[in-house]
Amino acid sequence: MERVSCAVIPGDGIGPEVVAEGVKVLEAAAELDGGLAFDFTEFPWGCEYYARRQEMMPADGLDTLAGFETIFLGAVGYPGVPDHVSLWGLLIPIRRTFQQYVNLRPARLLRGVRSPLRDREAGSIDLVVVRENSEGEYSSMGGRLHAGTPAEMAIQNTVFTRMGVERVVRYAYELAGKRRGHLTSATKSNGINITMPYWDEVVAAVGADYQHIRSDQYHIDALAAFFVTRPDTFDVVVGSNLFGDILSDLAAAVMGGIGMAPAANLNPERRYPSMFEPVHGSAPDIAGRGIANPIGQIWTAKMLLDHLGKEELGAALLDSIETVLARGETLTPDLGGHASTSDLSDAIVAEFRSRE
Numbered sequence: 001m002e003r004v005s006c007a008v009i010p011g012d013g014i015g016p017e018v019v020a021e022g023v024k025v026l027e028a029a030a031e032l033d034g035g036l037a038f039d040f041t042e043f044p045w046g047c048e049y050y051a052r053r054q055e056m057m058p059a060d061g062l063d064t065l066a067g068f069e070t071i072f073l074g075a076v077g078y079p080g081v082p083d084h085v086s087l088w089g090l091l092i093p094i095r096r097t098f099q100q101y102v103n104l105r106p107a108r109l110l111r112g113v114r115s116p117l118r119d120r121e122a123g124s125i126d127l128v129v130v131r132e133n134s135e136g137e138y139s140s141m142g143g144r145l146h147a148g149t150p151a152e153m154a155i156q157n158t159v160f161t162r163m164g165v166e167r168v169v170r171y172a173y174e175l176a177g178k179r180r181g182h183l184t185s186a187t188k189s190n191g192i193n194i195t196m197p198y199w200d201e202v203v204a205a206v207g208a209d210y211q212h213i214r215s216d217q218y219h220i221d222a223l224a225a226f227f228v229t230r231p232d233t234f235d236v237v238v239g240s241n242l243f244g245d246i247l248s249d250l251a252a253a254v255m256g257g258i259g260m261a262p263a264a265n266l267n268p269e270r271r272y273p274s275m276f277e278p279v280h281g282s283a284p285d286i287a288g289r290g291i292a293n294p295i296g297q298i299w300t301a302k303m304l305l306d307h308l309g310k311e312e313l314g315a316a317l318l319d320s321i322e323t324v325l326a327r328g329e330t331l332t333p334d335l336g337g338h339a340s341t342s343d344l345s346d347a348i349v350a351e352f353r354s355r356e
Contacts, residue, residue, distance in 0.1 A: 001035055001036070001037055002035055002036050002037070002308075003037045003038075003039055004036065004037070004038050004039065004069050004070060004308060005039045005041070005067070005068045005069045005070070006026075006038050006039065006040050006041070006068060006069065006070045006071070006072055006304075007041055007043060007064075007065050007068040007070070007071045007072070007273070008023065008040050008041065008042040008043065008071075008072045009042075009043050009045055009046070009071065009072070009073045009074065009090075010042065010044075010046070010074045011045075011046040011047075011073060011074040011075045011076050011282065012046045012047045012048065012074075012075055012076055012077055012078040012086075012282040012284075012287075013075050013077070013078055013281070013282025013283050013284045013287040014074070014075060014280075014282060014283045014286060014287050014292035014341075015046070015073075015074025015075035015076075015282055016074060017287070017288075017290065017292050017294075017341050018074060018075075018278065018292055018293075018294045018296070018297035018341065019072065019073075019074040019297060021294040021297060021298060021341060021342065021345035022072060022074075022294065022297040022298055022300065022301045023040060023072070024345060024349060025298050025301045025317065025345070025348065025349055025352070026038055026072075026301050026304065026305075028349050028352055028353055029301070029305055029310070029313050029317065029352070031353075032313065032316075032352070032353065032355065032356055033310060033313055036308070036310065040072075041068070043057070043061075043064075045057040045058075045061065045090060046076060046078075046086070046090065047076070047077065047078035047080070047081040047086055047282075048078070050081055050085070050086070050089065051080070051081070055089065056076075056085070056086060056089030056090040057089070057090055061090075062093060062094065062097050062098075065094065065098070065273060066097075066098070066272065066273070068273050069273055070273055070274060070275070070276065070304055070307070070308075071094065071273050071274070071275035071276065072275075072276055072277075072300075072301075072304065073091075073275055073276065073277035074277070074278075074282075074297065075277075075278070075280065075281055075282035075283070076090055076091050076281075076282065077281055077282045077284075078282055078284055079284055088140070091277075092138070094265075094275055095133055095134065095265050095275070096134055097272075098267055098272035098273055098274075098275070099134065099267045099269075099271065099272055100133055100134070100265035100266055100267050100272070100274060100275055101132065101133050101134040101164065101167060101168055101266075101267070101268075102130060102131075102132075102133060102168055102171050102264075102265070102266040102267075102268060103130075103131035103132075103133035103244060103245075103248075103263060103264070103265055103266075104128065104129075104130060104131075104263065104264045104265075104266055104303070105128065105129045105131060105244075105248035105251070105252075105261065105262070105263045105279060106127070106128045106129075106262065106299075106303075107125060107126075107127050107128070107129065107231075107248070107251035107252055107254065107255045107261065108123070108125060108126045108127075108255060109121070109122055109123060109124055109125040109126070109254075109255045109256060110122060110255070110256070110260070110321065110322045110325055111123075111322040111323070111325060111326040112322065112324075112325030112326035112327070112328055113255070113256040113257075113260070113325055113335070114256060115254060115255060115256050116253065116254065116256070117228065117231070117254060120232075122322075124232045125231045125232060125251075125254060125255050126232075126235075127231065127234040127235060127236070127237060127251060128175065128179070128235070128236050128237070129237050129238075129239065129244055129247050129248040129251060130168060130171060130172040130175065130236060130237065130238045130239070130244065131168075131238075131239055131240075131241060131243075131244025131245060131247075131248060132164060132165065132168040132238075132239070132240050132241050132244060133168075133241060133244075133265060134164055134241075135159050135160065135161060135164045135241065136158060136159065136160060136164075136240040136241030136242060137158045137240060137241050137242035138241040138242065139156075139157060139158060139159035141156065141157040141159060142154070142155045142156035142157050143155065158192075158195050160195050160198055160199060160202075160240070162202060165198075165199055165202040165203070166202055166205075166206055168238065169185075169202060169203050169206045169207075169238055170206050170209075171268055172236050172238035173206060173207065173209075173210040173213055173215075175236050176210075176213050176235060176236040177210065177212070177213055179235055179236060180235040181212070181213055181214055181235070182213070182214045182215070182234070182235035182236065183207075183210075183213055183214070183215045183216075183235070183236050183237075183238060184215070184216055184217065184218065184223070184234055184235075184236070184237045184238070185199075185200070185203045185215070185216070185217040185218075185237075185238050185239070186217070186218065186220050186223050186237060186238065186239035186240070186243040186244070186247060187199060187200050187203075187217050187218070187219055187220065188219050188220045188221070188243075189219075190219060191219075199240060200217065203215075203217065203238070220239075220243050220246075220247075223237075223247065224246070224247065224250060227247065227250050227251060227254060228250075228254060231251070231254050248261070248263070248279060249261075249279065252279055257293070257334055257335070258279055258280050258296075259278075259280050259283075259292070259293035259295065259296055259332075259334050260293060260295040260296050260299065261278060261279035261280065261296050261299075262276075262278055262279065262296055262297075262299035262300035262302070262303055263276070263277055263278060263279050263300065263303075264276050264277075264300070264303040264304070264307065265277070266307070274307055276300045276301070276303055276304045276307075277300060278296030278297045278299070278300050279296060280293075280296050290340045290341050290342065291332055291333050291334075291340060291341060292332070292341050293332045293334050293335065293341070293344070294332075294341050294344055294345045295321055295325075295344070295348075298317070298321060298345065298348060299318065299321065301317070302314040302317045302318050302321075305317065316352065316355045317348075317352055319355075320348050320351040320352040320355065321348055323351050324344070324347045324348050324351050329347075330343050330344050330347040331344065332344050
């Protein structure tokens with residue numbers, strides 16, 4: 001029996017609601033596999049924890065998480081706690097301490113889902129954004145000067161290292177080789193004249209080792225437009241921390257809704273735990289109402305299964321999601337239905353179990 005230790009951080013807003021359904025799905029996956037078991041340990045960290053203790057997690061939180069193989073996260077953020085406090089107090093320290101330098105965000109138009117783009121059929125949008133997840137525009141370097149005076153100024157530095165760019169680009173090329181053999185790099189070297197030409201140079205240097213992969217690059221503004229006008233032309237898209245963040249949210253909208261978008265924060269070398277979280281936020285406006293779409297969290301569970309080498313099980317789970325969506329009988333309000341979070345999750349689990 002393969003036992004996998006999994007730290008569960010439900011987080012804020014709708015996080016606890018969708019995480020409960022994601023855990024339910026992972027337990028079903030373990031039963032279907034027969035040789036897999038999860039040891040879940042839940043941690044109540046997040047904005048409510050911050051309200052009580054003025055910290056998003058304990059001082060030894062990262063040491064605690066280091067002992068787990070995987071981390072299953074719901075959502076971070078809630079009114080009353082500034083976003084830069086919630087994000088830099090929990091999510092970003094986890095990503096950086098555990099060298100989760102690949103943020104993997106697939107976007108696919110599923111059966112039964114209508115894209116806001118007209119005349120798009122299921123499967124016609126199927127791309128993956130590989131986001132550099134450890135440095136770039138989100139580097140915590142800079143500060144303020146003359147605070148509180150008319151001369152106040154703020155500076156934040158963008159940091160690209162050769163190691164940081166090269167390793168994420170190489171991962172993206174390897175992924176493209178396993179998919180449809182096409183890689184696109186997001187840049188803005190015409191306007192950002194130091195860091196982005198450097199990014200382009202490293203992409204080209206790594207690409208020399210992958211001449212069998214078709215590659216191209218676009219400036220981020222044009223690329224954002226192309227995500228809307230011709231998303232079917234993209235396979236693997238690699239971008240810096242900021243560009244990858246924005247593009248993946250746009251891709252989620254194009255595929256039918258950010259509530260269905262999954263993500264994985266990966267340490268490919270597996271020296272540290274990887275973390276799995278949906279793209280959507282904590283959605284405090286619908287928290288506690290039982291109507292949140294759980295598909296983003298469930299699809300994220302599929303990515304966790306893939307990470308464990310259970311790709312066939314993961315594929316069956318994604319197909320189960322699509323089958324339920326295509327039936328159209330059990331849909332949450334954001335999908336045009338009246339089902340609750342647990343109703344939709346239960347329907348997916350039932351379909352998943354039928355694959356036994």
